[in-house]
Amino acid sequence: MRGRNYTVLIEIPVLLALMGLFYLFLKVMMVWQAPPQAAFRIDLSVRHLPFYALLSVTRILLAYVLSLVFSVSYGYLAAHNRTAEKIMIPILDVLQSIPVLSFLPGVMIAVTSLFPNHQFGVELASIVLIFTGQVWNIAFGFYLSLKTIPNTLLETAKALNLTRWQRFVYLEFPFAVPSLVWNSMLGVAGGWFFLMACEMFVLGNRDFRLLGIGSYLQTAASRGDLPAIFYGIATMVIVIVLMDLLLWKPLVAYADKFKFEETSGAESHESFVLQLLIRSKILGVIKEGFARLTNAIADALPERKPVKREPVLNPRIVSKLFYVVFAVVLAAFGYYIVENLYRVGASGLVMLLKYDGFSFSRVIVSIGIACAWAVPVGVAIGMRPKLTKILQPVIQVAASVPATALFPVILMVIIQYGGGLETGAIFLMLFGTQWYILFNVIAGANAIPRTYREVAKSYNLSGIYQWRYFILPSIFPYLLSGLITAWGGAWNATIVAEYTRFGGKILSIPGLGSLITKATNEGNLTLLISATAVMAITVMLFNKFVWKRLYMMAEEKFKLG
Amino acid sequence: MDERLVKMGEVILEARGIEKFYEGPGGKKIQVIAPIDLQIREGDFVAVLGQSGSGKSTLLRMLNGLIEPSKGEVLYYGKPLRESSPRFGVLFQNFALFPWLTVFENVMLGLKGKDVPPLEAEKRALRAIDMVGLDGFETALPKELSGGMKQRAAFARALVVDPEVLFMDEPFSTLDLPTAEALRRDLLEIWLNRKSLPKAIFMVTHNIEEAIILANRMIIVSKNPARIVVDWRIDLPYPRNRNLKRFQELVDRVYTVLSRPENLFVPEEEIQLEKGTKYLRVPHVRPGSIIGLLDILSERNGRDDIFHIAEDFNLEIDDFYPILEATRLLGFVETREGDVILTDKGKEFAEADILRQKDIFREHLISTNTIIKNVYNMLKNKKNKRLKGEFLLDILERYFPPEEAERQFNTIIEWGRYAELYEYDRENDEIVLSET
Numbered sequence: 003m004r005g006r007n008y009t010v011l012i013e014i015p016v017l018l019a020l021m022g023l024f025y026l027f028l029k030v031m032m033v034w035q036a037p038p039q040a041a042f043r044i045d046l047s048v049r050h051l052p053f054y055a056l057l058s059v060t061r062i063l064l065a066y067v068l069s070l071v072f073s074v075s076y077g078y079l080a081a082h083n084r085t086a087e088k089i090m091i092p093i094l095d096v097l098q099s100i101p102v103l104s105f106l107p108g109v110m111i112a113v114t115s116l117f118p119n120h121q122f123g124v125e126l127a128s129i130v131l132i133f134t135g136q137v138w139n140i141a142f143g144f145y146l147s148l149k150t151i152p153n154t155l156l157e158t159a160k161a162l163n164l165t166r167w168q169r170f171v172y173l174e175f176p177f178a179v180p181s182l183v184w185n186s187m188l189g190v191a192g193g194w195f196f197l198m199a200c201e202m203f204v205l206g207n208r209d210f211r212l213l214g215i216g217s218y219l220q221t222a223a224s225r226g227d228l229p230a231i232f233y234g235i236a237t238m239v240i241v242i243v244l245m246d247l248l249l250w251k252p253l254v255a256y257a258d259k260f261k262f263e264e265t266s267g268a269e270s271h272e273s274f275v276l277q278l279l280i281r282s283k284i285l286g287v288i289k290e291g292f293a294r295l296t297n298a299i300a301d302a303l304p305e306r307k308p309v310k311r312e313p314v315l316n317p318r319i320v321s322k323l324f325y326v327v328f329a330v331v332l333a334a335f336g337y338y339i340v341e342n343l344y345r346v347g348a349s350g351l352v353m354l355l356k357y358d359g360f361s362f363s364r365v366i367v368s369i370g371i372a373c374a375w376a377v378p379v380g381v382a383i384g385m386r387p388k389l390t391k392i393l394q395p396v397i398q399v400a401a402s403v404p405a406t407a408l409f410p411v412i413l414m415v416i417i418q419y420g421g422g423l424e425t426g427a428i429f430l431m432l433f434g435t436q437w438y439i440l441f442n443v444i445a446g447a448n449a450i451p452r453t454y455r456e457v458a459k460s461y462n463l464s465g466i467y468q469w470r471y472f473i474l475p476s477i478f479p480y481l482l483s484g485l486i487t488a489w490g491g492a493w494n495a496t497i498v499a500e501y502t503r504f505g506g507k508i509l510s511i512p513g514l515g516s517l518i519t520k521a522t523n524e525g526n527l528t529l530l531i532s533a534t535a536v537m538a539i540t541v542m543l544f545n546k547f548v549w550k551r552l553y554m555m556a557e558e559k560f561k562l563g
Numbered sequence: 564m565d566e567r568l569v570k571m572g573e574v575i576l577e578a579r580g581i582e583k584f585y586e587g588p589g590g591k592k593i594q595v596i597a598p599i600d601l602q603i604r605e606g607d608f609v610a611v612l613g614q615s616g617s618g619k620s621t622l623l624r625m626l627n628g629l630i631e632p633s634k635g636e637v638l639y640y641g642k643p644l645r646e647s648s649p650r651f652g653v654l655f656q657n658f659a660l661f662p663w664l665t666v667f668e669n670v671m672l673g674l675k676g677k678d679v680p681p682l683e684a685e686k687r688a689l690r691a692i693d694m695v696g697l698d699g700f701e702t703a704l705p706k707e708l709s710g711g712m713k714q715r716a717a718f719a720r721a722l723v724v725d726p727e728v729l730f731m732d733e734p735f736s737t738l739d740l741p742t743a744e745a746l747r748r749d750l751l752e753i754w755l756n757r758k759s760l761p762k763a764i765f766m767v768t769h770n771i772e773e774a775i776i777l778a779n780r781m782i783i784v785s786k787n788p789a790r791i792v793v794d795w796r797i798d799l800p801y802p803r804n805r806n807l808k809r810f811q812e813l814v815d816r817v818y819t820v821l822s823r824p825e826n827l828f829v830p831e832e833e834i835q836l837e838k839g840t841k842y843l844r845v846p847h848v849r850p851g852s853i854i855g856l857l858d859i860l861s862e863r864n865g866r867d868d869i870f871h872i873a874e875d876f877n878l879e880i881d882d883f884y885p886i887l888e889a890t891r892l893l894g895f896v897e898t899r900e901g902d903v904i905l906t907d908k909g910k911e912f913a914e915a916d917i918l919r920q921k922d923i924f925r926e927h928l929i930s931t932n933t934i935i936k937n938v939y940n941m942l943k944n945k946k947n948k949r950l951k952g953e954f955l956l957d958i959l960e961r962y963f964p965p966e967e968a969e970r971q972f973n974t975i976i977e978w979g980r981y982a983e984l985y986e987y988d989r990e991n992d993e994i995v996l997s998e999t
Contacts, residue, residue, distance in 0.1 A: 154659040157629050161653040162720075163676030172672060176663045259704075260663045558989075 016282040029053070030060050033213065034122045044211060044221040046230040051218065051237045058201070058214040059241060061125070062193050065132035069140050069189060072133075073182075077144035078170070085321040089328055091145070098138040098490065099541035101497045101515070102196045103203075103522050104534040105134045110205055128212050131200040135494075136189035143185035147178035179260040183253050192491075194242065194404040195434060199498055206525025215241070223410035226505035235407050242402045252276035342531045354514070354536050361500070361513040362540065365492040368431035369439075372488060376440040377481065381473055384447025385455070397440065405433030406498055413504055423509045427499035434495040435488035439481065446480030447473075479556040486549050493541050572605025575727060575763055576644075580635035581625050582788075583618065585964050593964055594788040596621060598635060601782075601791070603728065607763040608754060610778035612771065612817070614884055616967070618789035619767040620732050626765060627651045627730045652721030652761065654731040658713040660705040666692065666716045667701040673723040691723035692716075696749065711742035718750070722761075729761040733768055743773075748802075751777060755801060769879050771817050775810065776803050783820060793820055818870045821884075843933045844962075846889040847974050850924065850981040853890050857905070860896065861913035865905035872903060893927045925982040935975055938994065939984050948996035952987065955994065 080090040109130045117123030151174065159169045201216035211217050215238055222230035252275045279285055343351065383389050412433075413426045454476065458468050496515025501508070510516040514537045521530035583596040596618045603609060603626075613619050624630045626637055628644045628651075637644040652673075660669050670688040679687070692698055695715040705713055714734060721729060735743040754764065754777075768774050774781055775797060783793035803810055859872060873883040887903065890896045895909035905913070912923045928935055942950055952972070959968040976987045976994070986995045 152659075154655050154657055155661065157624075158653065158655070158659040158661075160629055161627065161651065162673055162724075163648070164672070165676065168675050172661060172664070172675070176661070179663075 013282055013284055015278065016284055020284075026056055026060075030057065033057065034120065034125055044213070044217050046218065046222055046225070046227055048230075048233050051215070051233060054213055054215045054218050055237050055241050057212070058197060058216055059245070061129050061132055061201075061212075061214065062190060062197070065129045065136060065193055066186065066190055068129065068133045069137035070182075070186070072137055073141035073144045074175075076141045077148060077178075078174075080145050081148035085324050094138060094142055094145075095542060095545070096538055097134075098142070099493070099538045099545075100534055101494045101518060101537065102131055102135045103199060103497050103518055104530060106131060106203060106522050107205060107525070107527060107530065109134075110210075124210060124212060127210075128200050132193045132197065135196040135200070136193040139192075140182065140185045140189045143181045144178050147181045148174055151177050176260045180257045183250075183257040186253075187250055188487075190245075191402060191404070194238075194402075195406055195495075196498070197404065198406050204523040206523075219407055219410070220503070224503040224506060226414075228414075231410055235403070235411075238407050239399075239403055243399065246398075246402065248275055252279065339531060339535050342528045343535065345528050346532045350532070354517075354532060357512055357514050357517055357533075358536050358540055360511075361493070361496045361515055361537075364428055364431060364496065364499075364513065365489070368428050368492055369435060369485065369488055371428070371432050372436035372439050373481075373485075376436050377443055377477075380440050380443025381447045381477065384444040384477075385450065387448070390444060390448060394444070397437070401437035401441070405430055405495075408433065409498070409502070410504060413502070413509075423500070423502070423511045426502075427496070427511060427513075430499040431492045431495045435492045438487040438491065439484040442480040442484030443477055446477030449480075450476045482549070482552055482556050486545075486553075489544070489549070490541065493537060496537075572607070572762070574602050574604050575640065576603040576626060577601070577638040577641075578626060578635065579638065581632035581637060582634050583621055583625065583630075584633050584788075591961050593962065595964065596625075597788040597790045599789075599791060601626075603763050603765060605762040607765075607780050608778045609763070609765045609780045609782060610774035611765070611767045611782045611784060612769065612774055612821070613784035613789065614786045615769065615882060617784050617786040619784060622784070622789065623730055623732055623765060623767050627653060627728070629653075650724055650727045652724055652726030652729040654714075654717055654721050654729070654734045656733040656736055658705070658710075658717045660713055660716055660720075662705050665702050665704055666697060666708070666719075669705070669716055670719045670723050673720040677724060687723055688719075691719040694722060694753065695719045709742070710738050711746055714738065714746060715749075718746075722753070725760045727760065727762050729764045731764065731766040734766070735773065736769070747773065747777060751801065769882075771814055771821075772805065775799070775813055775817070776805070781817070783817070815870070843892065843931075844971060845933050845935060845974050845978060846885040846892065847970055848885045848889040850978060852886045853893070853895070854920065856886055856890050856903075857895055857909055857913040860903060860905045861910065865910060866902055869898070869903055892933065893924075893931055895927075921981070921983060925984060928978065928982050928984065934971075935978055935982075935984070938975060938979065939996075942985055942994065942996040950994040952992040952994055 076090065076094075080087045080094075110127050113127040113130060114123045117126060155173055155177075159173050164172065197214070197216035198220045199216075201212045201214040202220045203210050215234060219231065219234040219238070222234055255276045346354065383393055409426070409430050412429050413423070416422070416426050416429065450473070454472050458472060463471070493515075496513055497519050498515070500513040500516035501510040501519040503509075510520065514533050517533040518530060518537070521527075521533060578599055578601040580598040580600060581596070582594070582598040585593045585595065599622065611619050611622065621630065625632045628637065628649070639647045639649045661672065664672065667688060670691055671684060673691075674684040674687065689698075689701070692701055695718045697712065697715050697719060700708065700712065700716075705716065708716065735746060738746065754761075764778075766774075766778065779797050781793065781795045781797055782791055784790060785792050797813065799807075799809060799813070805811075855876070856872065859875060860867060869883075869887065873879070876883055876886075878886075887896070887898070890909075891898065895906060895912060897904045897906060908923075908927070912920060915923060929939060930936075938950070938955065942948055955975070956968060956972050959971050962968070963971055979985045979994075980987065983997050985997055987993070988995060
């Protein structure tokens, strides 16, 4: 590719971008180097917005890098060690169902004690929080990819005597790239969703505020400053669209190369930026140097050939020992949770369950509303390929605006018309979940074979019959995976939906989410842990007894072809 | 005659009592491959034939160390395979190219696992690509190549390591006829003109003619469990012409061996659902195929050569066998000296109309000692005339590896449905007796 259509002009934007990146790096470093400040004063004037946006993007990207490193290591270990797998995957399940704020006290205590003298400590805490909002599905996706590598490719790697490192570089990682890119987009979107909660929070008697677009929006909302809210949202949309153009589009186009199809012909993605990057000679030199470096490292690694050694300890004993240790840790952890639940007391437990019921109803109502409009609209769009092509980018932009940023505006309108936070919370949860359902339904309707539609037409099936006998069954598996993501997302959203500062007041409605937020603010660990435990158990029980069964049914009955 | 055949070459690989078995539920041993002794010498081009599912591929993978035998060991120049670093090339049916790497990078990958200096590696990779006739396609990605070219790239990757032994698992079976023919010719050219390497080739195939065109040694394995029933030298001169009389004679000889299931197939594993009686397993065949076979036979006065019928069915011989087995099991045909002969019952069946055919099929099924009879009896004796599918599957898994048990289950359902003995309700996983 390089060399074709090459002009030096190509290097100009590349050079400018590199210089810009360096400048921005210096600016960020200046903030981080400073001694810690409990709370920045957030200036609501517009001219600060670009700088705030830069700081937020830096946080999100660093959290993303952290997520990548974690996901790859975690997924690799889980996929390659059977004993570890049996423990690591359920843990991932549990962590996935815990809302961001519940991690807050632990993260703050750990990180600020590591870096007591720099603002970097607080920054890192925020980054780790954003990380907890985006990492789990990336890790899970990477693990699943490794588990689905075709056997012949694995056998080939073995027959070619590849070392573990080589197998990772040439087979495992490339194979996982498409899933990694897709899950990264979802993950980072999740990061944006919780950005406001991660940049400005109260923990016990301490008030933490970081400079950033999330804290800007929160401040603007709590002061009821409408123009500032508008500017904040506009900046956020611009940043998200830019990131899509400069990061995700090129990545998606690049990931096409790693799709596991041996024949061409499937639709391909194009990215102008990717072309630019590929053709630049400056970047070519940097890339080559980097490749040499990694190759040198790979060659210097001691493991050339996997030598089989008799293990010192019987592997069975080792794995049993592992289980015992794990059981002890689990028991200790379980005891800790039970103890906290005990301290909450019987009346507290009743309240927890009641609040659980409230939040559960909100989740169900919001998902119900989402289905009510997204399913028919999704089918209508998905069954018309031309319409899909036109509307898909529009929907993507709409979906990428984090609902939390819009929340103050929505709330204001609702209150104006006599509604309360109860309606607002459902709206926020709806905005956080409907896109998953819409996207999946469109994909499902797109995949309905033409012949089905032709059969329906030639037998003159009425609308109801069509929905009952071929549309719903066809989109069911897609709808289901949308629902599962929406379900988790809606529960997580309760923490920002049920408790919010607005116009100088605190608004809250009874529910597990508001309980968790309040407990964090008050530094009430007992309440925080109990409420989190109840939420996690609810989410997981439902996963196991409803979604998993439906999923198996979908696999068996409704799989096309 | 190939001179290398006359003097026996040095032993490269030796299998000593290698076998493969699984442990089914209840601790019962399921033998897939019976203990096998085998020597592969320098100059051997071995072709392995056998029914699908007979374990040919497993045998190949045990020999090149991709999977460990359950028992026994493989020696490489007298040393256990595990302790040596053998130079093997491997070729798979579906090419197994890495789709994100170019042809050149894929071939280079063959040398990554060896200690070859980068410059020499590049030279060798280019030479290998040249050798298989892919020069000019070095920078192409696999998805830009046709099937034949993909397999050539895989060839280059296997040859670039200068393998002592080249292992091929049905390398031509997914290619169209002319492409496969061209590739076979090129492979033969590389093999016959080689100066030193590869010293031996071990190929699994289900195509008899392909085996005879290429190989100088032929092994036929039986099924359930796999055993070596034939180990022949093929001493026809290269290039081998299909139309020569000796070639055709050899094809017929192989067919004759393959067409005597009583020689080839060691008695099938018997299945015991309840205490006492034992039942035969059911071959994986659609009832429609049995009817098709009987139709063809009755059109030909009740007797024909197996070879011809398989050709008319457009089936490879190992795909045709289960049909023959099933029809024989029901007593509709007999086999004698490579011929299939319609029995009286078979004649009656072939001449009946569709409804009557079902009746005859049902009568024979109930009187034949297969597991279907067993399922039918159990259903009749149960009060609610129902049986959980899971229960049957559990029993089958005691005798077969999981996928085979699943296939066996589906065949039992399909035959019973056709004969209108019972129905299967997938939703509730229940086998229900038909009302008659």
